[in-house]
Amino acid sequence: MKLRENIITALFVAMAIVINIAEGAFPMPLPGIKLGLANVFTLAALLMLGTRAAFTVTVLRVFLVWLITGNVFALSCSMTGGLLAAAVMVLLYSKLSDYFSVPWISVAGAWAFNAGQLAVAAVFVGDPRIVFYVIPLFVTGTAAGWCTGVLAELLSKRISLSGIRRD
Amino acid sequence: MKRGDKAMLSVFLVMLVLLSLSHLMRKAGEPHNARAVIFQDGKVIRELDLSRIPEGKEEKLRIEFRGGWNVLTLKRNGIAVTEASCPDHDCVRVGELTRNGDSAVCLPNRLSVRFRSSHLREQVDGVTW
16 A cells, blocks of 8 residues: 555654664764664665665655754765665665575675765765775674664564554 | 575674774884874875873864864874864764874864874784774
């Protein structure tokens, strides 16, 4: 059902925005590192509704968070990273899900996000040596991505059990 | 675990080992001949000799960029970005740079500060940075 899909997409966008902004309030040991909990909703949208919804949730979330926070640099990093992450997760989930389980698809998304984020940072700073920062980013991204993947899988199962999922 | 999962797990473990190694190698020793290199917009704009600053003293340096600014605090054995005009203050939160290869980056003002000390330089530069 089209209407149900739209409503769930909108709810996911709303929740992702709140979580995105809330997690910004937690101090992190290194710059550029965060839990990426908003990714739960991109992935859950992919699992429940498909490719288009996953991209919709990502783009709307990043854009609306920017309207609220006004941080252009976060916007550039998140938009590049978020779109790359969504593309990688869509590809792995739709074509290669025999080889990858959901938590690790989420990790792949986290890596793609980190790579995109860092590429943008390197362009802004004009210092390509910043790419070595990829190692701490990937290590923390793996842990965070795996956790958000498990959450997204749980979320998509629970919601389908309670009968909201399209038939 | 599926096959691709295992491949990704091994990539992760390799990265984890690299990260731990780079941390171990950067721990040792007091900085000698401390210097800082300031990049703006990809170019070196200042090279500061920190070892000339007397022990216990500090100096401030303000750097402007297209209406934005950062304030650096220079000490004998370290350098820190202590004020910034941008909202996120990532460069300030990094704190004081005291180990060779440490760096702080401010995206909005295209600024990057890199700490150098000759003591460990050869060993460390070869490994990760």
